[in-house]
Amino acid sequence: MKPRIGFLGTGWIGRHRMEAMLESAAIEAIGIADPSPEMAQQAAQLAPHAQVVDGLAALLALEPDGIAIATPSALHADQSIAALERGLAVFCQKPLGRTAGEAKAVVEAARTADRLLAVDFSYRYTEGMRRIAELVRGGDLGRLYAADLVFHNAYGPDKPWFYDAAQSGGGCVMDLGVHLVDLALWLFGEDVSEVSSRLYAKGDPLKPGDARVEDYAVAQLTLAGGASVRLACSWRLDAGQDAVIAADFHGTEGGAALRNVNGSFYDFTAEHFRGTAREMLASPPDAWGGRAAVDWAQRLVAGERFDPTAQELVRVAAVLDRIYGR
Ligand SMILES: NC(=O)c1ccc[n+]([C@@H]2O[C@H](COP(=O)([O-])OP(=O)(O)OC[C@H]3O[C@@H](n4cnc5c(N)ncnc54)[C@H](O)[C@@H]3O)[C@@H](O)[C@H]2O)c1
Incomplete structure (x- = not known):
């Protein structure tokens, strides 16, 4: 049944x-x-x-x-x-x-x-991340030592509750950064030893007790094995396109990146990099949602x-x- x-x-x-x-x-x-x-x-x-x-x-x-x-x-x-x-x-x-x-x-x-x-x-379930995870787990990138993860939503959410911390729990980190942190921990499979971050609201650094939620954030994570993960996310950034979504992974034997296509929230490519050469791993269409x-x-x-x-x-x-x- x-x-x-x-x-x-x-x-x-x-x-x-x-x-x-x-x-x-x-x-x-x-x-x-x-x-x-x-x-x-x-x-x-x-x-x-x-x-x-x-x-x-x-x-x-x-x-x-x-x-x-x-x-x-x-x-x-x-x-x-x-x-x-x-x-x-x-x-x-x-x-x-x-x-x-x-x-x-x-x-x-x-x-x-x-x-x-x-x-x-x-996002773990995009064909692109599935292929990148396969490369990482198969050792094709060597030892991963760095990642750059970005999620800018140039519109920001259209429902008011997202901007009320009591209902949302936070701004763009809670909404978008959470996906980036998940991807990093999922692929590296390591604990995080150090975290530093800067949060902003309308261009002002957020101070403790500020009632506003962050609309721009950057964070640097250092993982237990020493790898570096840089994160950036935002709502309503002047991004020049609807969204900038990217997850780049760097290893001792190669790199791989998931990138959104033409500012799309839904369409992604994934590529495998070796030196200056690149190989396409995944491209739209992909009904991953x-x-x-x-x-x-x-x-x-x-x-x-x-x-x-x-x-x-x-x-x-x-x-x-x-x-x-x-
Ligand atoms: N996984 C993803 O990639 C992804 C993408 C978008 C949104 N989300 C998450 O999904 C959630 C909903 O986002 P959304 O954009 O659909 O928002 P939304 O405002 O469109 O939907 C929320 C719904 O919950 C209803 N609701 C409010 N209080 C309720 C209650 N007590 N019991 C039952 N329903 C209640 C609202 O009436 C509304 O219809 C958020 O937590 C958001 O972070 C996840």
């Missing part, structure tokens, strides 16, 4: 991931909850047999096997814990928590309940329970804490 899934938060990304899971035919959507009737109705059009209910408690009362959470970021940890404590598997949007403490509490709840917990670190969601759904079908690699989610949140100087 297909896992019966409830969808909590069916705004832009919630509906996109729901559609991907439905198209995979791996799951059955049984419930939808979103305080916006318009968003709930749009989701119901994708899944006409799902029941639209009023909030998390009502969604849990339908006794789904799992829940997909795509609500404003500050809600993720508490909602994930509530679902896990009821014995549900959870697929949560990033960030899992606003702090390492929150992320750890969710991972511990998943461990205790022995339920599959995954977070939508969607829903892959993490479908992967979780398929693992649920396979009966998977708690996955100890969920501990990586706490490590990512801990690096964000250090970037924020907490």
Whole structure:
């Protein structure tokens, strides 16, 4: 029987991931909850047999096997814990928590309940990153010693809650930097020993206690083995194009880079560099956006329970804490 899934938060990304899971035919959507009737109705059009209910408690009362959470970021940890404590598997949007403490509490709840917990670190699932990860793991780049990771969204989010720290947990680092930190930790597989960072809001260095969220950030991570990772991310930067997204990795035997194409948020190339030569590893089209969601759904079908690699989610949140100087 297909896992019966409830969808909590069916705004832009919630509906996109729901559609991907439905198209995979791996799951059955049984419930939808979103305080916006318009968003709930749009989701119901994708899944006409799902029941639209009023909030998390009502969604849990339908006794789904799992829940997909795509609500404003500050809600993720508490909602994930509530679902896990009821014995549900959870697929949560990033960030899992606003702090390492929150992320750890969710991972511990998943461990205790022995339920599959995954977070939508969607860029891992681009064909380009998959190929780069293959090169790194196969030793083709030699020993990795540096990475430059960039995510500039020249528009910034269009929903007001992203700019309210109480609802978002932070600005562009919480929204975009989290993907970059995840990619770095995933590929290097090492702990972070040193972190330095600078956060800005409208060009002003952010001071402790400033109520504004950061819209530009740079960070330098030094990993346990000495490798260097430089990160930069922003909202509303004068970037000359919609987005600048790049992940460059440098090893003793070669390099590799994921780059967005013509400012696109969706189209990427991946290349393998050897000296001045380059080889294309991946290019558009690549429908990667829903892959993490479908992967979780398929693992649920396979009966998977708690996955100890969920501990990586706490490590990512801990690096964000250090970037924020907490
Ligand atoms: N993985 C990715 O690459 C990726 C991409 C975009 C967004 N996201 C994440 O997805 C989340 C949602 O982002 P979005 O752009 O879809 O935002 P959105 O504002 O479009 O959607 C959020 C939805 O949650 C609903 N909501 C608010 N409170 C709720 C509650 N208590 N219970 C149920 N629903 C509630 C809102 O009405 C809204 O429809 C964010 O955390 C964001 O960081 C992840």
